[in-house]
Amino acid sequence: MELLDFYCQCENVLFMGNKILIDIQFKRNHLLQNGFDLTMSLYCGIACRRKSFWCFRLLSTYVTKTRYLFELKEDDDACKKAQQTGAFYLFHSLAPLLQKSGHQYQAPRHSLLELERLLAKFGQDTQRIEDSVLIGCSEQHEARFALDLVLNSSSSINASLQKSEMETELKGSFTKLRKALFQLNTKDASLLTTAQALLRWHDAHQFCSRSGQPTKKNMAGSKRVCPSNKIIYYPQMAPVVITLVSDGTRCLLARQSSFPKGMYSALAGFCDIGESMEEAVRREVAEEVGLEVETLQYSASQHWPFPNSSLMIACHATVKPGQTEIQVNLKELEAAGWFSHDEVATALRKNNPYTQQQNGTFWLPPKLAIAHQLIKEWVEKPSCSPLPA
Numbered sequence: 001m002e003l004l005d006f007y008c009q010c011e012n013v014l015f016m017g018n019k020i021l022i023d024i025q026f027k028r029n030h031l032l033q034n035g036f037d038l039t040m041s042l043y044c045g046i047a048c049r050r051k052s053f054w055c056f057r058l059l060s061t062y063v064t065k066t067r068y069l070f071e072l073k074e075d076d077d078a079c080k081k082a083q084q085t086g087a088f089y090l091f092h093s094l095a096p097l098l099q100k101s102g103h104q105y106q107a108p109r110h111s112l113l114e115l116e117r118l119l120a121k122f123g124q125d126t127q128r129i130e131d132s133v134l135i136g137c138s139e140q141h142e143a144r145f146a147l148d149l150v151l152n153s154s155s156s157i158n159a160s161l162q163k164s165e166m167e168t169e170l171k172g173s174f175t176k177l178r179k180a181l182f183q184l185n186t187k188d189a190s191l192l193t194t195a196q197a198l199l200r201w202h203d204a205h206q207f208c209s210r211s212g213q214p215t216k217k218n219m220a221g222s223k224r225v226c227p228s229n230k231i232i233y234y235p236q237m238a239p240v241v242i243t244l245v246s247d248g249t250r251c252l253l254a255r256q257s258s259f260p261k262g263m264y265s266a267l268a269g270f271c272d273i274g275e276s277m278e279e280a281v282r283r284e285v286a287e288e289v290g291l292e293v294e295t296l297q298y299s300a301s302q303h304w305p306f307p308n309s310s311l312m313i314a315c316h317a318t319v320k321p322g323q324t325e326i327q328v329n330l331k332e333l334e335a336a337g338w339f340s341h342d343e344v345a346t347a348l349r350k351n352n353p354y355t356q357q358q359n360g361t362f363w364l365p366p367k368l369a370i371a372h373q374l375i376k377e378w379v380e381k382p383s384c385s386p387l388p389a
């Protein structure tokens, strides 16, 4: 049974204005222990009469949050209102603001009032708040926004304070996202990644490609519209397949010359237009290492912000044991090879990019990259049996 779709039987139902008084007899009490917030759910319940009893469709905290975010994306007034109680993450040229407390880093949030004060101090118009983008909300529906203090700003920014002066005022430092991701907890890292991707997209889509006119962002930043021809532009991600090829006992890892010294990863490549994920995997593997994929299994996906937004679609693939001779495409890769289970398991265990880069030994992508997850999955379950490609 779908967790979010269960119904409960009510013995008495009274409506008082927009509040509902109920006496419920849960058929499946155990579901309440599975993360449901009863109070929140009941206020959001949709009542309907079913035969002889009332049914409530209970909406989980997750669903109400998702619906709230949807409303903010669709309704500029609601979004503007949400800014009053919301919180803002700050960026400078796409680098998020981080603060250090003890040994930990965190991404500070600012209220609308604080932001207005800071903008005034930095010589910027409070109108700039309209350049912020919606990136999520808390369980209590406190919306989260991100604003880049210099991107998209008018010429008045020239008169504003320098980055270092801003950092002093903000008691933090604007840190490159690649570095910031290693210093933050997963929740903040994910929010900042989304924020940077959206801010970058807006910066790069200021004009309509048909009319050449400036486009206008909606309040949430979920789209831009050309006022002259009404064309709507939506933020986009490029789909990329990333495949860990195995011959049953070994896995294939490769490196590009642009990778840090000693790092090997799974094979990755952008999907061509019109291709399915399966077709893209077969083509990329054939193009890069001259092998033909026999079976294929989807594993997971990840939004990857570098250098532009990609949707990484991770798969395990196998080739026939007798057809494993690699022919590296040197236009795409510097090297590729088969690695034994032991070699990969050892590399995963002592995966310290810094020391391994120093002594030039073989190492794997860091934990936050889906390539790492794919390799770890293979090490833990090398005999996963994919479907025919």
Ligand SMILES: NC(=O)C1=CN([C@@H]2O[C@H](COP(=O)(O)OP(=O)(O)OC[C@H]3O[C@@H](n4cnc5c(N)ncnc54)[C@H](O)[C@@H]3O)[C@@H](O)[C@H]2O)C=CC1
Pocket: 238, 240, 242, 256, 265, 268, 269, 270, 271, 302, 304, 306, 307, 308, 310, 312, 365, 369, 370, 371, 372
């Ligand atoms: N999160 C992860 O674990 C990993 C992520 N990646 C990401 O996957 C993406 C693709 O990986 P690679 O092929 O190694 O990258 P790459 O940057 O070497 O790109 C290969 C080629 O694809 C073409 N290209 C660039 N952008 C494109 C686009 N938006 N659409 C279509 N073609 C495009 C260009 O000709 C480029 O030379 C990169 O963004 C990379 O950062 C790659 C490996 C692991």
